[in-house]
Amino acid sequence: MENNSQLPSPTKRIAAIDLGTNSFHAVLVDIYPDGSFRTIDKLKEMVILAERGMENRLSEAAMERGLEAMKRIKFLCDSQQVEEILAFATSAIREAKNGGDFIHQVHSHVGIKVRAIPGKKEAELIGYAVRHSIAMDKEMVLMVDIGGGSVEFIIGNNEEFVYRNSLKQGVARMSAKFVTTDPIEKKEKKALKKHFKKKLKEIKSIVKEYKVKTIIGSSGTMENIGAMIARRNSHTADMTLNELSFKAEEFNSLYSDFIGLTGKERAKISELDEKRIDIINPGMVLLKYMIKKFEIEQIKISEAALRDGMILDFINKERPKLDLVANFPDPRKRSIHELLRKCNWMEEHSRHVAGMALQFFDQFKADLNLEEGDRELLEYASLMHDIGYYISYRKHHKHALYIIRHADLRGFNEHEINIMAHVARYHRRSTPAKRHFLYRNLSKPVRKKVKKLSAILRIADGLDRSHYQNVQQFEIENGKSKIRLLLTTLGDPELEIWGATRKSDLFQEITGKTVEIYAVNEEEDESKTTEKLSTTN
DSSP: OOOOTTOOOOSEEEEEEEEOSSEEEEEEEEEOTTSOEEEEEEEEEEOOTTBTBSOSSOOHHHHHHHHHHHHHHHHHHHHTTOSEEEEEEOHHHHHSTTHHHHHHHIIIIIOOOEEEOOHHHHHHHHHHHHHHHSOOOSSOEEEEEEOSSOEEEEEEOSSOEEEEEEESOOHHHHHHHHOOSSSOOHHHHHHHHHHHHHHTHHHHHHHHHTTOOEEEEEHHHHHHHHHHHHHHHTOSOSSOOTTOEEEHHHHHHHHHHHTTOOHHHHHTOTTSOGGGTTTOHHHHHHHHHHHHHTTOOEEEEESOOHHHHHHHHHHHHHSOOSOOOOOOSSHHHHHHHHHHHHTTOOHHHHHHHHHHHHHHHHHHTTTTTOOHHHHHHHHHHHHHTTGGGGTOSTTHHHHHHHHHHTSOOTTOOHHHHHHHHHHHHTTSSSOOOTTSHHHHTSOHHHHHHHHHHHHHHHHHHHTTTTSSOOEEEEEEEEOSSEEEEEEEESSOOHHHHHHHHHTOHHHHHHHTSEEEEEEEEOOSSSSOEEEEEEEOO
């Protein structure tokens, strides 16, 4: 992928940014017509978002460090004339109560749209990256990415993944929870091992089932371990750590000498990142535990990680597809989908939002005095609500209004086009108001319809704030004075609750009821529970 000889002209230059718990990594690449890519530049910023452990809020200092890091990354992207930036937030941000505020600040002050990626999707993308960078065959291996907040586990080979998951066992989290001494005491190592035995029980059984003998490790902690072993055992790793391979015995020897060191002694090891000096020990204990209990014989290092998986996922979606000109007999549906394709729509997000919006419509149709025909218009407006990104990220809601009104949509009358255009326009930012010239010129019945349907779209869009379909399903309890939303999410629910809360005001206004949002998730250590996470008043 990195061969420069006789390469055709690149079709696009993009940047992929991994906003991790300890560090932000950016990689800038040129993408070529055959689906290959070449790295142009890289930047790594140590930010340590969890300086006091994995709490439920990011501190002001941590957010400021994150913002400054993103500004430097944006400067690099601008200087290298990057056309598109992919930015994914992981454990620390997606779990924080104010993670949505940080994402909002990055968008407002830096101009980068950050998405909080669910843990299982993160594991999947890491798996793709590792498989892309390491020569694998049919033998099943365990891919492990040890981060600050979470650890991703993927079991698979060159053809398939049989298991992928993200567990909240990262080194920053484990250090805060278990490590109080320096050097780490025996009782703390014992407590960590007991904890890992409980948390990794499922993984252990699958490793045994597929006779896994190799771990492939990615990201900072594993790369630091690999670099220390390479130096210690004179392995060739001056140019790259990728494909570095060492035996379990080599790690065990390093572990014996390393685990008893003080922070000052660890600081003298050049292969150890400065910001990992105080948090690496849980990672050492975790790898030691897996080698012993999983009966691992060999460890490899992959320099490819989440950001590389982001690029591969982007390329896969951008590759020229088969001719998708819809053969819909209905001209309304056909013209809508032709417009969506022309505008490179965010299909997964838009379909998910549309599905949730229709669930709200069906529940409140009678209450809001809506007609069955309004359902179709809401669905199409939901599918089109983000097409303004085709023009630019900035004010994309207003761009959507313009595109829909001037798209020559077939099968719709002017009132229907105006309803769809305005509902899409009001999915974010300000709500319908007579100070808006185009809205003011609509007839009173159309204005009422726009207000009701946009209220539904706003809250549905908020429920997919991460754009990764984290809300798997939800139930609506429609009471006399109160509406309760019960969410079941794939990962941490905070960002979606934050998004829906911010966009629920208009919905409360048109229904005359308060909205309360609850998460109904299966916790790691407990049976299914219901936790009220946010109430809007």
